[in-house]
Amino acid sequence: MLLTLLAATxxxxxxxxxxxxxxxxxxxxxxLSAGLFTVMDAVDVAFTEAAVGxxxxxxxxxxxxxxxxxxxxxxxxxxxxxxxxxxxxxAALVYGTMDMPGFGEASNPVHHHxxxxxxxxxxxxxxxxxxxxxxxxxxxxxxxxxxxxVVFAAAVGVLILLVGGARARRARGxxxx
Amino acid sequence: MTLDLLLTHYNYWVVIFxxxxxxxxxxxxxxxxxxxxxxxVFQTSVFMLYISLGKVTxxxxxxxxxxxxxxxxxxSNPLPHVxxxxxxxxxxxxTSVGLALAVRIKEAYGTLEEDEITGIEAGIEPAGEAAG
Amino acid sequence: xxxxxxxxxxxxVLAPFIIMFALYVHFHGDYSPGGGFQAGVILAAAFALLALxxxxxxxxxxxxxxxxxxxxxxxxxxxxxVGVVTMLLxxxxxxxxxxAPDPTHPEHGQHYGILLVELGVLVTVFGVMATVFYLFAxxxxxxx
Numbered sequence: 001m002l003l004t005l006l007a008a009t010x011x012x013x014x015x016x017x018x019x020x021x022x023x024x025x026x027x028x029x030x031x032l033s034a035g036l037f038t039v040m041d042a043v044d045v046a047f048t049e050a051a052v053g054x055x056x057x058x059x060x061x062x063x064x065x066x067x068x069x070x071x072x073x074x075x076x077x078x079x080x081x082x083x084x085x086x087x088x089x090x091a092a093l094v095y096g097t098m099d100m101p102g103f104g105e106a107s108n109p110v111h112h113h114x115x116x117x118x119x120x121x122x123x124x125x126x127x128x129x130x131x132x133x134x135x136x137x138x139x140x141x142x143x144x145x146x147x148x149x150v151v152f153a154a155a156v157g158v159l160i161l162l163v164g165g166a167r168a169r170r171a172r173g174x175x176x177x
Numbered sequence: 178m179t180l181d182l183l184l185t186h187y188n189y190w191v192v193i194f195x196x197x198x199x200x201x202x203x204x205x206x207x208x209x210x211x212x213x214x215x216x217x218v219f220q221t222s223v224f225m226l227y228i229s230l231g232k233v234t235x236x237x238x239x240x241x242x243x244x245x246x247x248x249x250x251x252x253s254n255p256l257p258h259v260x261x262x263x264x265x266x267x268x269x270x271x272t273s274v275g276l277a278l279a280v281r282i283k284e285a286y287g288t289l290e291e292d293e294i295t296g297i298e299a300g301i302e303p304a305g306e307a308a309g
Numbered sequence: 310x311x312x313x314x315x316x317x318x319x320x321x322v323l324a325p326f327i328i329m330f331a332l333y334v335h336f337h338g339d340y341s342p343g344g345g346f347q348a349g350v351i352l353a354a355a356f357a358l359l360a361l362x363x364x365x366x367x368x369x370x371x372x373x374x375x376x377x378x379x380x381x382x383x384x385x386x387x388x389x390x391v392g393v394v395t396m397l398l399x400x401x402x403x404x405x406x407x408x409a410p411d412p413t414h415p416e417h418g419q420h421y422g423i424l425l426v427e428l429g430v431l432v433t434v435f436g437v438m439a440t441v442f443y444l445f446a447x448x449x450x451x452x453x
Contacts, residue, residue: 007191010198010218019210026214033221040232041239041253043342045224047334048265051350053221056438057269059357061210063445064276068210068283082205090197094190102185104234106251111233115254123241127416128339128423131239131255132262136344137423140259141403144426145388147263148433154270155381155437161277162444240341266346266434273441280448 006032019065027058044132188229195222207291209279213272220268224261231257320362327355335431339420345427349434357442365446377439384433391425 009029016022030053037046101108118135126134136144195218202215231254239255279289286294335348360368392403400407405422 004191007194007198010195013198013202013214013218019208022211022214026217029218029221033225036225037228040228041236042228042231042258042261043238043240044344044347045228045258045261045265047342047347048262048350049221049224051347051354052265052269055354056350056357056442057217057272059354059361060269060273060276060441060445061214063442063448064210064280067280067445067448068289079201079205082201085204086197086201089200090193093193093196097186097189097193098182100186100189103188103229104232104236105185106233106236108230110230110257111254115256118255119239119241119252125416126419126423128420129241130339130341131241131252132258132342133338133344133423133427134419135255135259136262137426138405138419141392141426144263144430145385145392145403147267148385148388148430150267151270151437152381152385152433154267154274155378155440157274158277158441158444159378161274161281162448238342262344262346266350269350270437270441273445276445277441280445 006036018071023058023061023065026061027054030054030057044130189226192222192226192229195219195225209282209289209291210276213275213279216275217268217272220264224264227257227261230254316362320358324355324359327358328352331355335427336424338427339423345430346434348427349431350438352431352435353438353442356439360442360446365443369443369447372439374440374443377436377443380432380436381440382436384429384431384436387429387432388426389429391422391429395422 006029009025009032013022013025013029016025030049034046034050034053037043037049118131118139122131122134122139123129126138128134199215199217199219199222202218203212206212206215233251233253236251236253239252239258241252282294283289286297288294288297331348331351334343334351335345338344338348356368356372391405391408395404395407396402398407403422403426405426406416406418408421408425409416409418
């Protein structure tokens with residue numbers, strides 16, 4: 001049910017040309033996917049998606065739109081070639097899923113590599129009930145540290161792009177802004 | 178058999194549909210902000226694929242009930258959750274870099290449409306040669 | 310939006326609760342859904358809400374841009390620093406068992422380690438989100 005709603009929102013995203021509406025729909029899309037994550041037991045992920053997707057990212061997109069104007073002009077060329085490429089890729093992927101194990105079966109191989117260990121041993125080894133937190137911060141501590149660094153690097157990138165550029169323009173003498 | 182396949186694979190197929198919607202927006206639309214939205218849709222569909230893989234039927238969220246891994250409580254797989262949790266935050270960080278680039282392009286060229294930018298590029302270069 | 314009294318009062322009432330909620334999400338992350346990533350985003354969202362309603366300048370008086378940039382860097386330092394401390398205590402990098410006050414119960418160290426590391430994540434994510442928000446919102450628009 002939620003999945004169908006999501007598909008409809010995705011389709012609307014494709015059609016609408018007013019970027020303001022697109023950004024709002026993207027927020028709706030995020031919130032729907034957060035609901036879907038809750039249904040699929042990923043409460044931590046749903047929490048993050050709701051906070052990030054429906055909160056901060058909408059604000060950031062709106063900020064960018066305020067700087068860039070919100071009308072998208074009509075695409076110039078016919079969409080047949082992209083449509084063909086997309087259909088081809090989609091068909092290949094659907095063909096790929098035929099070999100995948102069914103949704104939600106407990107015997108799927110993905111559940112029996114390290115996940116068993118995390119679920120059975122983590123209370124003894126770490127001592128906290130939320131397995132997601134203990135895997136995130138302890139078993140996969142290096143991973144999380146890398147992610148933190150990437151987030152930091154992204155901020156440095158935005159700083160360079162938006163602050164550094166203004167400074168360089170001023171240095172060139174007056175600038176156009 | 179066919180119905181069975183439909184029921185067990187419906188999730189994957191919707192994920193693929195969403196991924197293709199994102200992909201289509203990405204390659205067929207000229208506006209850079211719209212492209213970034215498409216990229217986000219694509220990204221979210223990958224998240225959904227991972228979470229679908231982690232789901233166990235009749236499982237509960239992976240927060241241990243009595244402290245120990247009880248045999249009669251079925252938990253969903255926590256590993257995809259961890260991976261996607263960090264991926265979401267990294268995703269918004271990289272999206273913001275993309276938006277910053279779009280803002281700078283808008284300031285430099287006065288437009289966000291790919292065709293117009295290409296046109297301006299093509300128009301500028303001969304003028305630059307003439308000036309040099 | 311600055312004249313809307315309902316929005317102004319509503320934002321003023323809600324903001325402290327959002328900030329409290331962010332801290333709850335962080336410190337209770339061991340027992341319920343939540344953790345540093347979510348808490349950082351929620352904290353940044355609280356300040357974004359205030360900035361949208363009261364204007365960017367007012368928020369930047371409380372939370373200057375240099376401070377949030379410092380936060381972004383500080384969080385990574387906290388995270389990496391925990392690793393260095395465990396190394397100095399004679400364990401592997403990021404092996405939190407070293408942090409236990411009582412060596413007979415090494416798993417207690419995991420609590421401290423996870424809390425500190427998540428604090429690093431919180432500070433970084435908050436700093437990054439607030440920095441990016443300031444940059445986008447503070448830029449003088451040249452929109453047509």
